[in-house]
Amino acid sequence: xxxxxxxxxxxxxxxxxxxxxxxxxxxxxxxxxxxxxxxxxxxxxxxxxxxxxxxxxxxxxxxxxxxxxxxxxxxxxxxxxxxxxxxxxxxxxxxxxxxxxxxxxxxxxxxxxxxxxxxxxxxxxxxxxxxxxxxxxxxxxxxxxxxxxxxxxxxxxxxxxxxxxxxxxxxxxxxxxxxxxxxxxxxxxxxxxxxxxxxxxxxxxxxxxxxxxxxxxxxxxxxxxxxxxxxxx
Amino acid sequence: xxxxxxxxxxxxxxxxxxxxxxxxxxxxxxxxxxxxxxxxxxxxxxxxxxxxxxxxxxxxxxxxxxxxxxxxxxxxxxxxxxxxxxxxxxxxxxxxxxxxxxxxxxxxxxxxxxxxxxxxxxxxxxxxxxxxxxxxxxxxxxxxxxxxxxxxxxxxxxxxxxxxxxxxxxxxxxxxxxxxxxxxxxxxxxxxxxxxxxxxxxxxxxxxxxxxxxxxxxxxxxxxxxxxxxxxxxxxxxxxxxxxxxxxxxxx
Numbered sequence: 001x002x003x004x005x006x007x008x009x010x011x012x013x014x015x016x017x018x019x020x021x022x023x024x025x026x027x028x029x030x031x032x033x034x035x036x037x038x039x040x041x042x043x044x045x046x047x048x049x050x051x052x053x054x055x056x057x058x059x060x061x062x063x064x065x066x067x068x069x070x071x072x073x074x075x076x077x078x079x080x081x082x083x084x085x086x087x088x089x090x091x092x093x094x095x096x097x098x099x100x101x102x103x104x105x106x107x108x109x110x111x112x113x114x115x116x117x118x119x120x121x122x123x124x125x126x127x128x129x130x131x132x133x134x135x136x137x138x139x140x141x142x143x144x145x146x147x148x149x150x151x152x153x154x155x156x157x158x159x160x161x162x163x164x165x166x167x168x169x170x171x172x173x174x175x176x177x178x179x180x181x182x183x184x185x186x187x188x189x190x191x192x193x194x195x196x197x198x199x200x201x202x203x204x205x206x207x208x209x210x211x212x213x214x215x216x217x218x219x220x221x222x223x224x225x226x227x228x229x230x231x232x233x
Numbered sequence: 234x235x236x237x238x239x240x241x242x243x244x245x246x247x248x249x250x251x252x253x254x255x256x257x258x259x260x261x262x263x264x265x266x267x268x269x270x271x272x273x274x275x276x277x278x279x280x281x282x283x284x285x286x287x288x289x290x291x292x293x294x295x296x297x298x299x300x301x302x303x304x305x306x307x308x309x310x311x312x313x314x315x316x317x318x319x320x321x322x323x324x325x326x327x328x329x330x331x332x333x334x335x336x337x338x339x340x341x342x343x344x345x346x347x348x349x350x351x352x353x354x355x356x357x358x359x360x361x362x363x364x365x366x367x368x369x370x371x372x373x374x375x376x377x378x379x380x381x382x383x384x385x386x387x388x389x390x391x392x393x394x395x396x397x398x399x400x401x402x403x404x405x406x407x408x409x410x411x412x413x414x415x416x417x418x419x420x421x422x423x424x425x426x427x428x429x430x431x432x433x434x435x436x437x438x439x440x441x442x443x444x445x446x447x448x449x450x451x452x453x454x455x456x457x458x459x460x461x462x463x464x465x466x467x468x469x470x471x472x473x474x475x476x477x478x479x480x481x482x483x484x485x
Binding site: 055059068069071072073076077079084086087116119121122125126129 | 240241242243244245295298308309311312316318319322323326327361365367368
């Protein structure tokens with residue numbers, strides 16, 4: 001067994017696995033399954049997701065009521081939220097040597113802000129404090145499939161998720177399809193430029209999970225498990 | 234107002250909000266900034282210009298969150314810098330731009346420069362801060378009120394009776410002594426303002442003097458901005474811009 005560890009680009013002792021994709025692409029299900037498996041393998045795992053915190057959601061609610069939010073402030077508020085999460089939930093376990101499983105990362109912001117017309121270079125600069133992950137899985141799925149999944153599970157479509165603030169259409173479903181279509185095109189572009197691992201989300205859950213496990217095995221080769229950490233020192 | 238930003242276009246806004254002048258008064262706490270802003274506002278209004286004054290942390294969007302974060306001292310440096318940027322963005326788009334488009338003069342009691350200096354002394358890189366605020370409009374005039382740390386200290390104590398935790402940079406842990414921390418912090422801010430003075434074409438005004446002396450210098454800088462756009466002084470047959478009543482009165 002080789003104990004040689006390829007040094008990750010971020011320079012921290014932990015590992016950073018990122019899950020990205022449209023809402024309803026199945027990424028959260030897959031992230032949870034992978035985290036469970038990693039823990040069962042004896043790795044120290046920390047799972048975290050990026051959805052709106054109280055700080056941002058209360059502000060956004062207020063801003064929406066007053067019609068004050070613009071693409072720029074919307075972007076900066078989310079960046080504020082992400083920076084706070086990064087400081088608290090991502091960086092400490094990464095430094096402590098955990099496998100950090102992130103459901104959404106800075107790419108979510110790149111995609112969403114670009115769809116709202118923000119300058120992509122500007123957004124990248126703002127998030128430059130977030131290091132490059134060891135692997136980023138992009139769960140690729142046709143927009144229609146995510147909409148069908150949403151309708152089937154009777155989930156309400158959120159105003160911003162449908163991009164209603166952009167005035168693309170008065171109809172929520174129509175606006176959702178157009179806005180999510182923009183997001184998908186951005187994701188497809190980033191998949192290439194940011195070397196994401198593209199996962200075909202229309203395949204069965206078990207098949208996808210098997211692919212993910214095969215993919216992370218080499219990244220974790222030689223990475224210490226809980227067992228070795230407890231008895232080495 | 235040229236309507237140009239420092240680099241990043243603002244989505245969803247008119248590219249060129251022509252009209253009013255954007256005048257920025259920058260300077261440390263105790264440099265006499267607030268006094269000068271109110272003097273200048275008064276003077277401009279007497280000249281016939283509509284003035285909207287604005288400052289930092291006055292937006293309705295996130296000012297509560299900022300106050301809460303400051304009380305708890307819980308947010309990291311990057312997070313705070315971004316929260317301030319969101320607040321500034323809100324003011325720029327919802328207050329400054331509409332006022333300029335309507336032809337008003339916007340008098341800003343501090344602008345992105347103070348926010349950048351604070352972020353940089355707390356660990357942000359100059360480049361990150363500069364690009365973060367790339368969406369800000371380039372002012373027509375930036376006045377920097379330059380005062381020595383000793384003067385700032387005396388004015389702060391004279392005004393509040395003590396030194397402020399944040400204005401002394403106590404969150405930076407430069408020194409456990411408030412007095413010493415104040416000097417160390419102000420020196421670091423001054424170093425950032427020095428760099429920005431060139432980069433952003435500040436007009437320095439010696440603020441170690443009396444308010445009326447400072448004011449005279451600031452007026453001399455402001456006056457040329459209005460040479461071509463001053464309100465009409467006279468017109469044939471009465472005060473310009475006033476419409477004389479007609480109709481009923483004329484017949485009677």
